[in-house]
Amino acid sequence: MPLCVICGDKLANEAMVPNKLKRHLTLKHNHLANKPRSYFEGLLSEQKQQSAMLSKKVKVADKAQEASYLVAELVVKSMKPHTIAETLILPACSAIVKTMFGGEAEKEVRKIPVSDSTISRRIHDMSADIEETVCTSVKESEMFALQVDESTDIGGMAQLLIFVRYIHDVKIVNQIFCCKELKETTTGNDIFSTFSEYLKSVGLTWQSCVGICTDGAPAIIGSIKGFVSLVKRENSSVITTHCFLHREVLVAKTISNDLKSVLEKSCKNGELYKKSTAEVASVY
Structure with a gap:
């Protein structure tokens, strides 16, 4: 895989396109963008020598x-x-x-x-290393979208779980972003202030956020003091959506008996289909 001789990042094979290589150089190492080819060849030579020396000193x-x-x-x-x-x-x-x-x-x-x-x-x-890697990738993407969910764990503590979606090496990446404990109340302001502090600590702002997907809880989507409303005060262009899985659950609770029986048969047939497909695959 392509390897940057400056920062050591491993790039995707698709990044071998000259324009993408130049983009990595100008975004992450702009102060070296005007260096001659011989400078980078020297870095490569030094790295090879260091690797040879380290391999001899492994204990x-x-x-x-x-x-x-x-x-x-x-x-x-x-x-x-x-x-x-x-x-x-x-x-x-x-x-x-x-x-x-x-x-x-x-x-x-x-x-x-x-x-x-x-x-x-x-x-x-390892957790700190993963967090740093994700935050660095989100910064390079320049824009991101969030999936926000607030729930209670088995210990009775309120946990704010946030996933992030961003573009990295021309691919859409989904990653867990953070999990923060809500120590007192779980209002929209608590959720907003908790996550805003985290964004600030990792060097990100709400201006880079383009979308938020939520579960439809009042503390999240409240029109005055809800989390989404407070976010839109910081960035009015944020697009908000209601998670389709939560919508399906809400519909299933109030669905009529006729449609419910059809839904149950469909789910049952789907499970049988998966099981039969797996059995056929195991044979071959």
Whole structure:
């Protein structure tokens, strides 16, 4: 894949078009746009030399750190307690490695840091890195749209969940943007102020927002103090839409018995179709 020798970003294969390469250079490295070709060739040569030197200096400790992050990723994806890495994963790996490769290899595996606090730090580091990457991509896109939902978690705390849609490398990207706790009330002003503070902290403004999709809750769409109304005071050109999934749920609650029976049959036939398709695919 194309690799920028200045910032190290990996670009899409489609970015090999000269105009797109020039766009990346002028947007992210405008202060170097007038440098001669020899300057960038020198950067490439330096990077190759540094990579060769680093490859010779790789130690077990570096591999242990990398393994620690990989274990933390597995833990968070499986939504298990952080202690599982120390109480189950590491002992299991040690037993396997000792059986397959002997005691010396087991000693090296035991050096991997996987304590409760370590896994927590690893997850925090990866989360911060992902957040920084998403925010950088949104800034480069220059415009974005939001999906806003406020709900209550299993602990009874109100959570504001926001997804973002933007253009990156000529592709439309959907990403989770942030999840913020609403500590006191859940009014439109609380939602607006909470997310406005987050936008400010990551260097974005409401002027770049082009659309907001909501679930239709009063605190969100209220005409005076609703979240959408407060946003439009900052940017009147924002387009608002009502999530079609929520609209379908609302319709299903008040649908007539005749139409409801048709809907149930359609859903049932759809599930049977998916099941039969999967069975046929498994055969082939």
